[in-house]
Amino acid sequence: MASKSQIEVENKLISIVKQNEQDYICLTDMVRDEEGTDHIRNWMRNRNTVEFIGLWETLNNPNFKHVEFDTFRKQAGLNSFNLTPKKWIEATNAIGLISKSGRYGGTYAHKDLAFEFGSWISPMFKLMLIKEYQRLKEIESNQYNLEWNVKRILTKTNYLLHTDAVRDCILPEKNYDKDKEWLIYAEEADLLNVALFNCAAKDWREANAEKAKKGLNIRDFASINELVVLSNLENFNSILIRNQIDKPERFKQLKDIVKIQLKSLDEQDFMKSLKKISDDIYIENKKKLE
Numbered sequence: 001m002a003s004k005s006q007i008e009v010e011n012k013l014i015s016i017v018k019q020n021e022q023d024y025i026c027l028t029d030m031v032r033d034e035e036g037t038d039h040i041r042n043w044m045r046n047r048n049t050v051e052f053i054g055l056w057e058t059l060n061n062p063n064f065k066h067v068e069f070d071t072f073r074k075q076a077g078l079n080s081f082n083l084t085p086k087k088w089i090e091a092t093n094a095i096g097l098i099s100k101s102g103r104y105g106g107t108y109a110h111k112d113l114a115f116e117f118g119s120w121i122s123p124m125f126k127l128m129l130i131k132e133y134q135r136l137k138e139i140e141s142n143q144y145n146l147e148w149n150v151k152r153i154l155t156k157t158n159y160l161l162h163t164d165a166v167r168d169c170i171l172p173e174k175n176y177d178k179d180k181e182w183l184i185y186a187e188e189a190d191l192l193n194v195a196l197f198n199c200a201a202k203d204w205r206e207a208n209a210e211k212a213k214k215g216l217n218i219r220d221f222a223s224i225n226e227l228v229v230l231s232n233l234e235n236f237n238s239i240l241i242r243n244q245i246d247k248p249e250r251f252k253q254l255k256d257i258v259k260i261q262l263k264s265l266d267e268q269d270f271m272k273s274l275k276k277i278s279d280d281i282y283i284e285n286k287k288k289l290e
Contacts, residue, residue, distance in 0.1 A: 028106030
């Protein structure tokens with residue numbers, strides 16, 4: 001349950017967490033300050049609730065224990081019947097409810113079940129819950145937040161997206177254009193590094209020892225535009241190699257490509273050209289997504 005977001009319904013902040021790529025909504029938050037535990041227990045001891053959550057498990061959980069479910073269903077409605085989320089989970093191997101302690105503690109339910117619990121509170125609460133949940137999903141997928149999402153994706157693939165950060169790093173003073181000796185022994189990766197970043201990997205590591213100790217390299221500090229150009233350079237260089245173009249000439253052509261493409265990308269600034277889908281959906285609730 002590492003990923004956590006929140007929505008607000010009737011002045012209550014309701015947490016939503018990810019479990020196996022599914023959204024689980026906090027039932028405890030939905031009835032906070034209203035004897036929440038009793039609300040949840042009263043809901044679960046209702047015969048209709050037991051049948052509903054049991055049917056949901058039947059449809060979504062191949063490991064659901066039907067015999068134990070039948071026992072609960074037969075007992076539901078009796079004055080002596082009592083059912084808690086923990087008891088239900090342990091007895092039936094249910095996945096629709098989660099009982100969690102700790103920082104994000106409380107009872108969480110798969111969104112399908114949480115909406116049903118919203119009906120138990122009130123029809124209006126359920127409708128507001130669904131509306132706010134849908135708005136959260138739109139905010140998360142909004143085109144206007146594409147740059148933020150792209151950076152998160154690239155970070156997961158070990159790219160730390162700090163625009164123009166390479167210029168801010170302390171790089172060794174070496175003129176690669178005049179000193180051609182490095183070209184003889186240069187690997188293809190460094191040919192691209194020098195063409196794009198004006199620095200070989202070894203020299204960058206020596207100038208940024210602390211970052212290198214953390215496993216970072218020169219490409220980890222590339223901007224989005226630089227990463228786009230780098231991908232194009234890799235393709236172009238492979239064509240030059242197949243055409244048996246020697247290193248000095250390839251390096252010259254690669255440098256020309258960098259100059260042209262970076263200038264073009266920087267002038268366009270595609271990220272700033274993205275528009276909001278609507279005035280109603282924006283990241284004014286950004287803190288709720290963090």
